[in-house]
Amino acid sequence: MKTIGTIRYGNSVQGKVFMAAFFALSALAGSTIIISKDLSDTNTVGAVWVVVSCVIYMILHEGLHLLFMRMFSAVKPRISFVFPAVSVSCDGLFTRRKFIAIAAAPVLILGIVLFLLLLLLPGGYAFPISILLTLNAAASGGDFLQIFHALKYPKGALFQDRGDETAVYSAEAHSLS
Numbered sequence: 077m078k079t080i081g082t083i084r085y086g087n088s089v090q091g092k093v094f095m096a097a098f099f100a101l102s103a104l105a106g107s108t109i110i111i112s113k114d115l116s117d118t119n120t121v122g123a124v125w126v127v128v129s130c131v132i133y134m135i136l137h138e139g140l141h142l143l144f145m146r147m148f149s150a151v152k153p154r155i156s157f158v159f160p161a162v163s164v165s166c167d168g169l170f171t172r173r174k175f176i177a178i179a180a181a182p183v184l185i186l187g188i189v190l191f192l193l194l195l196l197l198p199g200g201y202a203f204p205i206s207i208l209l210t211l212n213a214a215a216s217g218g219d220f221l222q223i224f225h226a227l228k229y230p231k232g233a234l235f236q237d238r239g240d241e242t243a244v245y246s247a248e249a250h251s252l253s
Contacts (some may be wrong), residue, residue, distance in 0.1 A: 080233065083225040083242040096162055098217030106210025110203065126204045132209050137182040137215060138162045145170075145237075156239050167241035172226055175235035175242075179223050184214040222230040 082189060084091060125242065145153040149168025156163045168173045170178065192214060194205045222242065232247040 077234070077248040078248070079243060080246045081229060081244040083222060083235075083244065084240075088095075091218075093160075093200045094221050095217040102214035103210060104215075105126065106206065106213065110206050110210070113206075126207055127129050129204055129208055130211055133186065133211055134162055134215070136186060137212075138164050138249045140185055141178055144174075144181045148178065155238070163239055165237045167236060167238075169234040169236055169245065171247075172229060172231055175226055175237075176232050178225070179219040181219060183212060186212050191218040247253065 087089050131230065142153050142155070145164065145166045145168065149166055150168055151166055151168035153166040153168075187209070190205055190209045194202060194209070197205065225242075226233075226244075229235075229244050230246075234247045236243045236245070236249045
């Protein structure tokens, strides 16, 4: 198998700038919505519960990456804790379509669930759910960066997420479904 590229999102200046800018813009957009709708005045849960919810969100976000990696590979994924971040990686090889599904799963699934909660729960929960929706977008910058770079490679490429970078291989000599 021939290496055809590497996606370095955490260690590259471009990756750090993109993730910082994406986080800042998402946080700004979410804050603007929260302030313009006066959602903080309707909060029925305490600040401690908002912080606890954010921690639970981060666990669920990385857990969805793990779940999808496990579904698409027989290789056991790994979890890394580097304060304040949690990340996952796997030595398995993923097709481009599966790699994009792994990267997009948390923002899509949690975004839909949080949006439905926003619609279904009483108004007093709008503030913490809005915080979590903002976190969902802001914390997914690295995932969006991976998807953007993955789309630059041929459909037949294979991806291996190493945690701080993703190796990209030509699939010519290797067969995956």
